[in-house]
Amino acid sequence: MSRIAYVNGRYLPFRDAKVHVEDRGYQFADGVYEVCEVRGGRLIDQRRHLARLKRSLDELRIRMPMSPAALGIVLREVVARNRIGYGLVYLQITRGVARRDAAFPAPEVPPALVVTARALNKARNEALAAKGIAVISVPDIRWGRVDIKSVGLLPSVLARQAAIDRGAREAWLVDKDGKVTEGASANAWIVTKIGTLVTRQADHAILRGITRAVALDVVKALALTVEERPFTLEEAYAAREAFITSATQIVMPVVRIDGRPVGDGRPGPVAMALRQEFHRYAEAG
Numbered sequence: 533m534s535r536i537a538y539v540n541g542r543y544l545p546f547r548d549a550k551v552h553v554e555d556r557g558y559q560f561a562d563g564v565y566e567v568c569e570v571r572g573g574r575l576i577d578q579r580r581h582l583a584r585l586k587r588s589l590d591e592l593r594i595r596m597p598m599s600p601a602a603l604g605i606v607l608r609e610v611v612a613r614n615r616i617g618y619g620l621v622y623l624q625i626t627r628g629v630a631r632r633d634a635a636f637p638a639p640e641v642p643p644a645l646v647v648t649a650r651a652l653n654k655a656r657n658e659a660l661a662a663k664g665i666a667v668i669s670v671p672d673i674r675w676g677r678v679d680i681k682s683v684g685l686l687p688s689v690l691a692r693q694a695a696i697d698r699g700a701r702e703a704w705l706v707d708k709d710g711k712v713t714e715g716a717s718a719n720a721w722i723v724t725k726i727g728t729l730v731t732r733q734a735d736h737a738i739l740r741g742i743t744r745a746v747a748l749d750v751v752k753a754l755a756l757t758v759e760e761r762p763f764t765l766e767e768a769y770a771a772r773e774a775f776i777t778s779a780t781q782i783v784m785p786v787v788r789i790d791g792r793p794v795g796d797g798r799p800g801p802v803a804m805a806l807r808q809e810f811h812r813y814a815e816a817g
């Protein structure tokens with residue numbers, strides 16, 4: 533079956549799914565994106581993802597190309613046309629197509645919208661979660677507004693590749709003060725020796741993950757103790773457990789940081805409980 537993408541108003545086979553050379557996403561990374569999990573053919577937490585999308589767009593003064601309701605229909609249509617049971621849907625909005633000039637196009641041009649979807653291997657993800665993943669630490673060299681989900685992801689690209697090159701799967705980014713901000717493409721969490729969950733507060737230095745927000749709901753429902761504050765790499769090395777959260781990985785245990793085992797080097801009970809409970813608290817649309 534051929535994959536279908538939505539590109540600026542049309543559902544197209546992948547080979548025809550193309551954007552203009554002067555799309556500002558291509559030339560300036562002048563755009564934003566969202567990734568939603570698809571599970572049982574349904575979009576998980578679509579409402580919150582579209583709310584964050586709207587916020588990212590507002591921060592960059594890019595118009596929503598259509599209402600959230602209409603966008604929801606496009607997302608579902610792309611999922612259906614690609615027959616995705618379990619996987620992800622990706623959407624990207626850029627400031628549109630205009631002659632290359634850093635300033636916003638004047639007069640304004642219509643924003644460009646692309647939506648794709650793809651299946652993920654559920655068994656493989658579950659096997660990965662049962663084993664846990666390794667992460668490395670790298671300096672956080674990103675810009676000062678990573679709370680905006682911009683497509684300018686070069687530092688994340690380099691961090692992820694550094695992780696792969698060193699036999700790990702994800703990179704944890706460390707700021708000038710030696711504090712972990714988040715992963716290259718996920719939020720970072722630890723469980724301290726006394727059982728307190730710690731994850732950085734959602735300021736401008738991290739992306740306010742939707743999975744992070746739902747995981748916080750689960751944490752509260754399970755009456756666990758949580759602190760939203762920065763933590764150091766040393767705290768992470770000494771942690772009882774560590775894990776990451778993102779739409780495609782949900783709660784993924786971290787069992788090694790920079791080659792050192794976390795706790796006993798196996799996925800911990802808190803991470804597994806959060807992973808287990810997660811979809812009871814997420815919205816399925």
Ligand code: PDD
Nearest residue numbers: 567716717718719739741742743778779
């Ligand atoms: N990544 N932090 C960063 C830097 C991210 O790129 C992501 C998401 C998250 C987690 O956000 P959420 O829980 O809303 O997925 C945190 C997506 C999945 C990606 O880039 O593919």
